[in-house]
Amino acid sequence: MKNFALIGAAGYIAPRHMKAINETGNQLSIAYDINDSVGIIDSISPSSEFFTEFERFQEHAWQLKRKPETALDYVSICSPNYLHHAHIAAGLRLGCDVICEKPLVPTPELLDELAQVEKETGKRLYNILQxxxxxxxxxxxxxxxxxxxxxxxxxxxxxxxxxxxxxxxxxxxxxxxxxxxxxxxxxxxxxxxxxxxxxxxxxxxxxxxxxxxxxxxxxxxxxxxxxxxxxxxxxxxxxxxxxxxxxxxxxxxxxxxxxxxxxxxxxxxxxxxxxxxxxxxxxxxxxxxxxxxxxxxxxxxxxxxxxxxxxxxxxx
Missing domain, CATH: 3.30.360.10 (Dihydrodipicolinate Reductase; domain 2)
Incomplete structure (x- = not known):
């Protein structure tokens, strides 16, 4: 079982990611969104931690790293398009592989930047091209x-x-x-x-x-x-x-x-x-x-x- 975090939990597409995490036999450990209208979590992963401030979300993710059984394996990103780059980089630097919705980023230059972060962290970024x-x-x-x-x-x-x-x-x-x-x-x-x-x-x-x-x-x-x-x-x-x-x-x-x-x-x-x-x-x-x-x-x-x-x- 892999441990997942979800960024953008109140968005339109987020329930499909929650469902995918659940149906692949994995666990949504922690979710984040500035909007607290995330009752959908109750029907999929009611024990997940939830934060409305990114700083608290990130700190909790770092605490989870202290134990192998709780450390996050993946960060899934469903946030607004303009935040993808920052959230992807944060997820990679947490030591996680990242799964992100389209568009990954607005420019080819930012793709190159994320490829550099992949090299620095040894982690991978995946795009949902469903x-x-x-x-x-x-x-x-x-x-x-x-x-x-x-x-x-x-x-x-x-x-x-x-x-x-x-x-x-x-x-x-x-x-x-x-x-x-x-x-x-x-x-x-x-x-x-x-x-x-x-x-x-x-x-x-x-x-x-x-x-x-x-x-x-x-x-x-x-x-x-x-x-x-x-x-x-x-x-x-x-x-x-x-x-x-x-x-x-x-x-x-x-x-x-x-x-x-x-x-x-x-x-x-x-x-x-x-x-x-x-x-x-x-x-x-x-x-x-x-x-x-x-x-x-x-x-x-x-x-x-x-x-x-x-x-x-x-x-x-």
Whole structure:
């Protein structure tokens, strides 16, 4: 049994980490969040210590190190994006391997910094890249790898996940903390596209705003116009009033159906990490570089065949 700490215990994704720790036969020893709305712990690990000040959390973690049976083995991080770097470094320096949500950090330079901390501590950092474990994604990757063709796949990525007014008042609505829509909700999909279609060859931004972004990515084996939004007004007419989220990813006109099978992906990720097969810094580098470029780019007019169909609504 491994001993885990959890940073960001009140966040949206934290229960999946608690569940994964529990389902892999391990123990959540200590949790931390500035928000004390963490009653979910009672149903998963009621004996866990909990702190709302990082200093008290860190001191308790150091005390646990005094005994081999209580010393922490892993620190899992679900905190806001802009805190990942500091929390990862703290976890490594506590003598723990670290498991962190995406995006690991906002820039490739900070990835290099964390690689240096890995060397200094002898510990490892793992990124949750859960879509790589989805059966539908793995099947498509195998199909693409097995097919020999001269032309590239035509892939369309549309993801609209409606958010209320609370979103812009939270850290997620602050680009200094979330790094913007393309990073916060797009990094998962950009990693998936790289995983399936290979290295990125072209990255063009067509539109960027507080609520949505659009652009074009070209990989070794695919051309991908993309559109991401948190604005309910962008939902297609046929789903407005019926559902708050619209996800459409198609490959050569055939929809990739992966709306099911999400609930266990964090547990599978933990199983792989514990077995020594987790995704590390270099696995995450590609998607960090992708979103870093998008944030720095200036929108430009799309070339022929590179515009997402929804883009016309934004620039006309």
């Amino acid at each position: 879509l790589r474990h989805h059966e539908a994604i793995k099947a498509l990757k195998e199909k693409v790898a097995s097919e020999q063709r001269d032309d590239k796949y035509q892939v369309d990525l549309t993801y609209i996940t409606s958010r209320g007014k609370w979103y812009m008042e939270s850290w997620k609505g602050d680009p200094r903390k979330s790094f913007g829509v393309a990073t916060n909700i797009g990094v998962h999909f950009f990693d998936m596209l790289h995983f399936i279609f290979g290295k990125l060859q072209k990255n063009v931004l067509h539109y960027a705003g507080d609520y949505k972004a659009a652009g074009y990515l070209e990989y070794e084996k695919a051309r991908v116009p993309w559109f991401l939004s948190i604005d309910a007004n962008d939902l297609p007419e046929e789903v407005k009033g019926k559902q708050a989220t619209f996800r459409n990813i198609s490959c050569d006109g055939e929809q990739i159906e992966f709306s099911k099978g999400f609930t266990d992906l964090h547990t599978i990720s933990y199983q792989e990490i514990l077995a020594g097969r987790g995704y590390g810094i270099e696995d995450a580098r590609h998607c960090v570089e992708t979103v870093h470029h998008i944030r720095a780019a200036k929108p430009e007019a799309p070339a022929k065949g590179e515009a997402h169909p929804f883009l016309s609504k934004l620039i006309n």
